[in-house]
Amino acid sequence: MSEDEMMQSSSTQAGDGQDIAPGELLIPEDTYLTSGVHIGTQQKSASMRRFVHKVRFDGLHVLDIRETDRRIRLAAAFLARFPADKILTVSQRQYGQKPVRIFAKQIGAVSFADRFVPGCLTNPSLAEYFEPKVLVVTDPATDQQALSEAVSIGIPVVGLCDVNNETRDVDLVIPANNKGRVSLAAVYWLLTREVLRARSPGVEVPFSLTMEDFEAAL
Numbered sequence: 001m002s003e004d005e006m007m008q009s010s011s012t013q014a015g016d017g018q019d020i021a022p023g024e025l026l027i028p029e030d031t032y033l034t035s036g037v038h039i040g041t042q043q044k045s046a047s048m049r050r051f052v053h054k055v056r057f058d059g060l061h062v063l064d065i066r067e068t069d070r071r072i073r074l075a076a077a078f079l080a081r082f083p084a085d086k087i088l089t090v091s092q093r094q095y096g097q098k099p100v101r102i103f104a105k106q107i108g109a110v111s112f113a114d115r116f117v118p119g120c121l122t123n124p125s126l127a128e129y130f131e132p133k134v135l136v137v138t139d140p141a142t143d144q145q146a147l148s149e150a151v152s153i154g155i156p157v158v159g160l161c162d163v164n165n166e167t168r169d170v171d172l173v174i175p176a177n178n179k180g181r182v183s184l185a186a187v188y189w190l191l192t193r194e195v196l197r198a199r200s201p202g203v204e205v206p207f208s209l210t211m212e213d214f215e216a217a218l
Contacts, residue, residue, distance in 0.1 A: 025069045026190055032065045035186035035211070039063075039177050040163030047167040051175035061163040063175045071174045072187065075158050076194030078172060082133050084108030090116055090146045091138035095181040098216040099188035100138060106192045106209070112146065121149035134158065139178045140165050160187060185214035
């Protein structure tokens with residue numbers, strides 16, 4: 001499935017997250033800014049250029065938080081279509097491991113935090129073998145093994161992508177700082193909440209966890 005197809009399908013289920021009006025972000029703009037979700041790297045890949053809002057005085061690229069917000073909505077709507085136990089989320093980044101585990105636990109998914117054993121998705125003889133229907137990667141670079149195996153078995157990939165990431169194997173990009181402790185907590189907290197909401201449209205879904213609950217220890 002192409003990114004355009006995924007975006008169109010998810011937009012329909014999410015009530016079309018396009019053209020979000022001022023004041024309609026999932027969280028206040030200040031919360032996005034203080035969590036550092038928008039702070040990218042100095043290096044920029046060609047495929048992430050479209051998500052860059054501006055370049056700071058120190059050379060860091062700043063992501064468009066409205067696009068991040070929109071794509072969290074779309075990713076949540078997309079993931080809500082899958083059986084919970086067939087969603088796999090991974091992170092080899094230290095600061096991504098706790099949020100990945102909590103995200104998976106809350107939505108009923110499976111997480112492979114820390115080390116991803118090669119062959120988990122392709123070698124049935126392994127004890128860790130798993131057959132997901134969709135993969136969520138925290139960083140396409142550090143989670144490259146899981147990403148390449150997902151591509152080889154033909155399942156869609158949702159990925160948190162920083163400014164320097166290559167996105168050719170990611171089907172639905174969530175542009176975000178995927179290196180920061182607070183940023184990763186913010187994105188996975190929001191994604192968790194929105195997946196639960198997308199599964200029960202029109203119903204008030206209890207969600208008591210805070211962004212801080214997703215933060216990895218220093």
